[in-house]
Amino acid sequence: MRADRLHAKALDIGVLDDPFTSALRGPQSRFARTVGNIVTFEPDVSVFYGHPREMTDQDYADLAQLAGIGHTASLRDRRTPLPEDLFDVVAEIDLVQYRGDAVEPPTADPTADPELVRLGVADVPEMTALIELTEPGPFLPRTIEMGVYLGYRDPDSGRLLAMAGQRLQLPGWTEISAVCTHPDARGRGLARRLVSAVAQVIVDEGNTPFLHTTADNSARRLYEKLGFTLNSEVPLEILRVTGNNR
Ligand SMILES: CC(C)(COP(=O)(O)OP(=O)(O)OC[C@H]1O[C@@H](n2cnc3c(N)ncnc32)[C@H](O)[C@@H]1OP(=O)(O)O)[C@@H](O)C(=O)NCCC(=O)NCCS
Incomplete structure (x- = not known):
């Protein structure tokens, strides 16, 4: 990365504290579905929810309405108790966030690599198969609309070997996601x-x-070697909406 670009404008690190809301109420509002204070992506685009840390009863009801009974939703860094009988906690993940503002500029432009390919909508079935095999995180049929995706193919067979792309877009920041290698x-x-x-x-x-x-992912070593620095570690809870009439 070129240092002149990295330091060209003051970075607002605060938007990283609530990245899903920052994306959905900012550069990616075109994908947003909203009920009250709760916002999420269109269902084929991404799974994440923007929400207040301090959730009121109305916020929880709006979250349940937005997800729908029987479906899942997620809460990042929740600070208030869950209401009884509205959700089951299906999983809890330690979500670690790295920022790349101190990454050294590479000596050669990595995008000039002749083996690198830009992946498009026609590649989504093959990308989905690689994601299902390697499990880097969620990748839905329209996730590719969130940004640029790049890959490497086997030069002989043409098979997709590795990919990575852009997911959340925040003011001044873009998330790298779906990093996986066969x-x-x-x-x-x-x-x-x-x-x-x-x-x-x-x-x-x-x-x-x-x-x-995630805190336990050995890919952290890769990101740290590249110069990404740890910004936060918070819980991400996956909830299933049960309704309140069990
Ligand atoms: C993580 C993953 C993408 C690495 O792919 P890869 O193509 O083998 O990685 P690279 O060969 O480019 O490795 C780059 C560097 O990171 C290090 N590294 C990569 N994976 C590592 C691991 N699991 N543990 C420790 N170090 C690792 C390598 O040692 C290498 O360091 P070096 O350049 O100093 O030798 C791959 O293991 C994978 O697909 N994992 C499952 C999906 C996943 O969890 N993705 C991350 C989601 S956040």
């Missing part, structure tokens, strides 16, 4: 090259990269 192609530097290339695209767009992973 098990047969690991350890060859493909993820490193892809994360660097997506980061360069983000910097060229005038923004700064950030990303999320």
